[in-house]
Amino acid sequence: MSEITTRAELLGFVEEHGIRTVRVGAVDIDGVWRGKRIPVQYFTDSVWEKGTQISNILFGWDMVDELLTGVEYTGWHTGYPDVTLKPDLSTLTLVPWEPHTASVICDIEELDGTPLALSPRRLLRKVLEDAADLGFSATAAYEFEFYLLRQSPGDLHRSGFRDLEPLTHGSRTYSLQRGTATEYVLGEIRERLQTAGVYIEACNSEHGPGQFEVNIHHDGALRAADHALLLKNAVKEIAAQHGHTATFIAKLDAAWAGSSGHVHQSLWCADGTPAFACANPCRLSETGAQYVAGLLTLAREMTAIYLPTVNSYKRTEGGSWAGASATWGRDNRTVAVRSIPAPGAAARVENRIPGADANPYLVIAANVASGLHGIRHRLTPPAEVTGNAYELPNAAELALPASLDAAVEAYAASPLTRELFGKEFVEHFATTRRWEISQFGKAVTDWELRRYLEVI
Template sequence: MASSEASVDRERLAEFAARNGIHTFKIGAVDLDGVWRGKRVSSDHFIDSVSEKGTFICNILFGWDIQDDPIPGLAYTGWHTGYPDINLKPDLSTLAVVPWEPGTASVICDIYERDGHPMELSPRTVLKSVVSRAESLGFDAQAAYEFEFFLFRGSPRELAARQWRDLETVSDGNHTYSVYRDTGTEFVIGEVRRQLAEYGIKIEASNSEHGPGQFEVNIHYSDALRAADNAMLLKHAVKELAARNGFTASFIAKVNPAWAGSSGHVHQSLLNKDGTSAFANADDPTRLSDIGSSYLAGLVEHASDLTALFLPNINSYKRTEGGEWAGSSSTWGFDNRTVAIRSIPGAGPAARVENRVAGADANPHLVLAANLAAGLDGIEQNLTPPPPVEGNAYALPAGQAPLLPANLGDAADKLEASIFARKLLGERFVDHFVSTRRWELKKFGAAVTEWEIARYLEHT
């Protein structure tokens, strides 16, 4: 950045900080598990230095798991590299006042290696690369997230002290879409909607969902990078706002075998460079355009290879077991909620597709990168989708509804072997991500669960 440009940015940031009473900037980058990792820095230090030069942080962010346990055997980093620094460079287009933290602003960062090159393993870097591919093909990618989550009574510290047992949800029973029941939780969910709107993330709607204490929020659509940023920020904001009210919010895929799972459905479309919808079909509004159909075909074609990104955890597959409103097969259909890819055609800008495979526990940047990469490949290869599913996809024989990988091990194997994923998401990224998933499998394999104790202790 030229010194004159940096000076202008500093002046604008100083004015922003003064106008909003900002004394602290919380900054961070997204790791593989979708956790926002970073620092809080003083306003003066951010304006004078970090805004332009970034801040250094240990690259162990990509060398440990979701519980901060170092992962052995990674090629990228480890004790063999000495865990050197990486640079978090603020993307000032994401600058926003945090309304529930007076005097605080937030900024999402991109990650660069010490030599100045973008970090290939960074989820935001991966997504930006695929977005650039879309732009080179003449499209602007659009997306919107729907999230489901559970709200439990008690702070995270209180629940941890009870070993996460005897969880009490904020409401009881299944009362999906109940306006009456929503009144009882509006003091929390309403605050989420209002605070996020002030934060710059528009929530179109919220409602109670199919599990006790479960809710859904629908984020307004935007360009793909902003959609992923908004989804990540929403998850963190919901957790923070819940904690302020003495609750714990969780986006875990399946918390109880008797309850519905929590999904992270992604609506997506492409715009032509003139701003018109590339998926709209004025001649036949009951079907997507040829571009939209090829995009959809790519999603169906590559769903199996990309399942590890949509369902990244051991627990993720408990949600897709037996259907339960989750896409579990390489299928699609018109406005059908039992398939993986739901087609929502139209004559105007609302024409879109919805991927119903991903869980709420998945990393939004990686989910969107995978979807966009698959859809663009469908367009480039001029793919034609298989026949649509009519009725219940869960009841179809395997030959008509090819099942997606049923566990993390199989999904990791499929991703590792995918030539398509390696080409569009990057060799190093695929190898590293697969290694982290196999670590999850190893950790789970060493765990002794309550199910095992109850099943085997007496009779063996």
């Protein structure tokens, strides 16, 4: 990531690295990075400062470009006019796996310069402004799990996404031997991302065949979301260059482990001290406890953000180390919110509900907004879970929504989501999730064919 603020500095960066093309893009509701490749001359002459126009259809279709119905913001009734992608030069970085190329993440504005309320990156900015008003800054770090498949994306399309072959077979979690066999991909991902300014602290083989985990170094919350976006794109693109496919789907196969997107997070006071730190190394500060209480109070309302697809709920069904209840505990991996106390900067919490399929900007925004709600209202967390959260006597009472249908209704009906995110965003996001549900409802699945075709 860069510290470029002037055109002269930009031209120096371009000359130093031999840049010919700049990838300019912004994230949509589903977390897909969309944009354009722009010749460097046009970027340095104009786009770096004025931005570039793109149709607001980015918020009028779904992740596979099918036009949404029932969306107020844009559609046939508006003619799908332009919005502006405005580069945030602090995100300008190299794309080491694409020669002579740089990328920059954009904010989205209406043509009159008004920030777009539906933009996930803008929503996160707003939440962080709320944190600053309370005297805090937020840091975050993502842990992603994903699968590598031996087939290329083209192979998968031609096979109808059947007969998936993972890059490795069996469960070999933390296996260093297995890591050696896959280092030609994972090692390149680590090294290329570090050149792009995204530092991976560690990576390892995970519980599923062909499944891996990467841990991104913590940073300010906005930059943490930017890093998560860059990482997901890098993993997919580098895997494709090796003839493989990387996927962050939450549940790839019923028999395989799900893929999570756990988020570590903490607040810092204006004087630079860690707000969650406590002299007692076994607990968080009062501020940290209130933050945890906020996360749990709003967990049901925010489940649709954390688990945004129909598939997401296949991961949380039955436990399997996925946060599926409004619970917390100290260093407990069966709860939704894992408390990690410390007397210093390491004090933090981990939200274990989100899947790898969720939009990082929305997930971090939902976490920080929920935690701030707990601090504002001085909420007290419920009793700590010290055992298996999946087997609590009141597990059903604490359970989070078990389907996207239920999660969307909890999200849309809550006055708190409107208070924290604004009516326009809440209603738009709910409409997109209901659309996702309706699309699945029309599908004829392999399960239905296997179960009904011959027998009935």
